[in-house]
Amino acid sequence: MKQIAYLCLSLILMSSALFAQEQEANALKKGHTNTNKFRQLYDEFSTPNMFRSASGAPGPAYYQQQADYKMDIVLDDKISRITGYETITYTNNSPDELKYLWVQLEQNKRAKDSKSPLIESSGVAPVMFPNAFTKEFMSEPLERGFNILEVNDISGKPLPHTINRTMMRVELPKPMKHGDKFSFSVKWWYNINDHVVEDGRSGYEYFPKDGNKAYVIAQFFPRMAVYSDVEGWQNSQFWGRDEFALPFGNYEVNITVPADHILDGTGVLTNRKEVYTKTMLERYETAKRSYDKPVLIVNQTEAEAAEKGFSEQTKTWKLKAENVRDFGFATSRKFILDMMAVKIGGKDVMAVSMYPKEGNPLWEEWSTRVVASTLESFSRMTFDYPYHKAISVHAKQQGMEYPMICWNYGRPEEDGTYSDRVKYGMMGVITHEVGHNFFPMIVNSDERQWTWMDEGLNTFVQYVAEQDFGEKYPSALSPQDKHFPSDRGPAKMIIPYMGGDQNFIAPIMTKGLNTYQFGNNAYGKPATALNILRETVMGRELFDYAFKEYANRWMFKHPTPEDFFRTMEDASAFDLDWYWRGWFYTTDWVDIGVKEVKKYFVSDEPNAYMREYMEERGVKRNQLKPLVYLVEEGSEDFKEKMKTKSLLENSKPLQEYIMDNFTPEERKSIKEPKYFYNVTFEKPGGLVMPIIVEYTYADGTSNQVTYPAQIWRFNDNEVSKAIASDKEIVSITVDPNEETADIDTSNNSWPQKIQQSDFDQFKEKIKG
Known part of the structure; x- marks a missing residue:
């Protein structure tokens, strides 16, 4: 952990400077209400009372005729x-x-x-x-x-x-x-x-x-x-x-x-x-x-x-x-x-x-x-x-x-x-x-x-039941089908609707009579939302427990949407206000991609950022504590350091340079990464979702990481992750298994995949 802290110090300093500039600029603007997508749903929810408790369960005075x-x-x-x-x-x-x-x-x-x-x-x-x-x-x-x-x-x-x-x-x-x-x-x-x-x-x-x-x-x-x-x-x-x-x-x-x-x-x-x-x-x-x-x-x-x-x-x-x-x-x-x-x-x-x-x-x-x-x-x-x-x-x-x-x-x-x-x-x-x-x-x-409280919830469990039926009766399936071909539930099936004309889309939390595209709104989208919640956000064990708790609390009773939302959180310890707001109260869509990938090398000589810092403050090299300097591949600083051979490109000099700062006991728990990257993810779509990323390495192996949705809590447009790896990353893919209903996958890969239409145009140019 200490090693990562040292390796990323320069990046942190840069981020801090940018954050300070942003704060200074915001101070000159007018104030605003809380627009953060992770704010609680207090404005949307009714105050709990004796009839309906804050946990989502019937209250002590609950009644029905x-x-x-x-x-x-x-x-x-x-x-x-x-x-x-x-x-x-x-x-x-x-x-x-x-x-x-x-x-x-x-x-x-x-x-x-x-x-x-x-x-x-x-x-x-x-x-x-x-x-x-x-x-x-x-x-x-x-x-x-x-x-x-x-x-x-x-x-x-x-x-x-x-x-x-x-x-x-x-x-x-x-x-x-x-x-x-x-x-x-x-x-x-x-x-x-x-x-x-x-x-x-x-x-x-x-x-x-x-x-x-x-x-x-x-x-x-x-x-x-x-x-x-x-x-x-x-x-x-x-x-x-x-x-x-x-x-x-x-x-x-x-x-x-x-x-x-x-x-x-x-x-x-x-x-x-x-x-x-x-x-x-x-x-x-x-x-x-x-x-x-x-x-x-x-x-x-x-x-x-x-x-x-x-x-x-x-x-x-x-x-x-x-x-x-x-x-x-x-x-x-x-x-x-x-x-x-x-x-x-x-x-x-x-x-x-x-x-x-x-x-x-x-x-x-x-x-x-x-x-x-x-x-x-x-x-x-x-x-x-x-x-x-x-x-x-x-x-x-x-x-x-x-x-x-x-x-x-x-x-x-x-x-x-x-x-x-x-x-x-x-x-x-x-x-x-x-x-x-x-x-x-x-x-x-x-x-x-x-409408969605019966049609959407029912369509979600219908998807589960259809898959069960296909497993129980494989003879019912046609030869080309390995699973029951459900037409609602999986994330990718709601993409055409969510990416459609906003003039003809209403939030799920709309009275059915006043809803555009009734089937997509009341059946398809809530079923998909619950399926993603179960498979991608919460996991089956936590989701199934909470869903069953809701059903048992409200069997033979009259629940409201709030009772459902509150129970799902109460029984799982998941704060899901961001999820309910995005999927149920808005018509936002999912679009998350890879904006930029930068590769860094470690140097034992101050980089351009640090040299400027030292010059502004009159700091001499011998006055600095031991620091790790990261240099972006392709930058002018990188080219200069290549000439002076001050980049620690392989493991041994890097290890020696770093390890001098740690005791023998501390060194035992420290990894030895050879490659350093700064990956920036963007979110053109308004819907907050986890970032599911597959990193593929030069040796053909891959690793999948899910960054929780809360990664967007301070910046709703883009976020970055510093990656230290012992293997070279050759490709990065967002949502590799189509789990999030991402409406535009053209920005989901790095290096960006060539679309067939672009490839055809390229071939025509060559012929010309």
């Missing part, structure tokens, strides 16, 4: 209509007095008088398909949206209520105090949308060849809004993009459908013996003991036979769920049904798939296996999956999630063939939507406000 539902639902398959009657029991666990309740009516987004289409900019396209032209200019709005028939108290007395688009305010007979419960009923109906033609997160798909419909149904009932310590009532209107904020509760739901339908949904099927045939029950019992492959409960031959029936009879399926935030179900006579068991934390969970024959052979082979593998991976990264099942339902152009059930795209051609794109797309969307059982169905963030 509860909404319990009892519903009777009838689905009329002939006219595609849902009629429902529900009783909601609402519990006020807040310390506040409530005068009214807010109920969500998301189906009103599709109503004739909906304002949602009016907020979207549109224009006349020069060329359009006939169906698109007709839909845009020649079609009347369909009869959609909730028809609220009654809103009554428990005694049947009408309650005053006001509908404001997708929200309904219900006036209470008297204010609810802390601990009060209030029950009321709502009766309604609505016409189900064709989700293939009209879009939407739920609805039906019509199959013209056999005349059947497959239903994936959600947002089908008036649902309580969230009341919390952060937002009060979360009654932000549903415009179509931002998803949902919902309280937890218990559900008892009876759903009446045609007798030849196969149905499943959120919760435990309490009357399985009534709705399953004897054969289905036997197969179900077999599936409960099958851990390696799915068991068909309804096979394709049986489903194809059912397609022709169109029963006039009905059957009621009864489902009961505890501590869930929502409810969804799927039903059709076309459905094939398979299941297998997966062991999660010592208990059995059923992985389930429902799909029409149009999904085969792809779905029968892989859907349920993907469900099972996803539950294992997400449980490892967070907590043991607490529910008894997870269902994947095949639905064209869909990808949507609800507690214990989700719908997913991925359809082969009519002849059963499919491309890698279709196969991987299906596997990826199932992984993603099943993963949503964890975020936000259990770790229940506010999707209406912070």
Whole structure:
């Protein structure tokens, strides 16, 4: 260490002089606020309180409301209509007095008088398909949206209520105090949308060849809004993009459908013996003991036979769920049904798939296996999956999630063939939507406000789960793929977005409705940020511990972004304010490069810098303490010293010159470097990141060093490192493994690599 101090003294003196000049210049400027990128996030964060602690954990006074539902639902398959009657029991666990309740009516987004289409900019396209032209200019709005028939108290007395688009305010007979419960009923109906033609997160798909419909149904009932310590009532209107904020509760739901339908949904099927045939029950019992492959409960031959029936009879399926935030179900006579068991934390969970024959052979082979593998991976990264099942339902152009059930795209051609794109797309969307059982169905963030908290976190764990799946089922991969080809997660995949037009990029910390490039912003960038945090900044062990702590702290609760940020730091001892600010609060990008490399030689004679210093102060050589003088290669001073042979170019004279200043005992711990460099790194990009550097030596070996991000804390533009090496450095590469999402790699190497275009131009000049 002493040797390095002596060797670098001249450089330190030079740096000190430059720093003093800079300080003097700054003294003449006006003052400024703290713009350092390592400043704490106190301005951005709320003050901790009794509800939410500074550690990121729920506080001692944390509360959340509860909404319990009892519903009777009838689905009329002939006219595609849902009629429902529900009783909601609402519990006020807040310390506040409530005068009214807010109920969500998301189906009103599709109503004739909906304002949602009016907020979207549109224009006349020069060329359009006939169906698109007709839909845009020649079609009347369909009869959609909730028809609220009654809103009554428990005694049947009408309650005053006001509908404001997708929200309904219900006036209470008297204010609810802390601990009060209030029950009321709502009766309604609505016409189900064709989700293939009209879009939407739920609805039906019509199959013209056999005349059947497959239903994936959600947002089908008036649902309580969230009341919390952060937002009060979360009654932000549903415009179509931002998803949902919902309280937890218990559900008892009876759903009446045609007798030849196969149905499943959120919760435990309490009357399985009534709705399953004897054969289905036997197969179900077999599936409960099958851990390696799915068991068909309804096979394709049986489903194809059912397609022709169109029963006039009905059957009621009864489902009961505890501590869930929502409810969804799927039903059709076309459905094939398979299941297998997966062991999660010592208990059995059923992985389930429902799909029409149009999904085969792809779905029968892989859907349920993907469900099972996803539950294992997400449980490892967070907590043991607490529910008894997870269902994947095949639905064209869909990808949507609800507690214990989700719908997913991925359809082969009519002849059963499919491309890698279709196969991987299906596997990826199932992984993603099943993963949503964890975020936000259990770790229940506010999707209406912070889309990234469910989509981004879920996409990050999806990447981990996809890689696990590829390792577990290598036969699922195409021959050219060594790993599952995830399309989000790795750093290099977000580069085109982060390096794009700043006019069309918003910070991650933006309400989803107001976000440009929704998929990149809410899914891709936060997933990449967390992946880099795990792999490059924190390391897997510390990251995984903190991430798991966040998930366990906030399971079945309502976290905010601050709760996530604070917990990740609290559980890891990593100060990450700089990281959250850069990646989540700004649209800065990564661009770090090698600006300059200077090679130095040691001299036993004063260099130019020291000679000037001595002359200014009248210092004689014999008055100086022993010093080491470094001379830059190629400088005038270097050329002069080459003539006088005062450079200590090889190890022996250098060693002798240095060692005279140390005792024999001290010499034992001193290295013997032969080469000295000053490497300057620049940061044209605004985003602070570690500098990952690979040094390659003349003997062909290399060494990788990671300088922590804090290296930029005093200079946000460039920093230098003095390097002493026993081997000659022949090349330097920044971010050699593409870990940081660096948008411009042209400055990442020294000597600078010749681009192919430059090389081609060079060859043309030679020819000329």
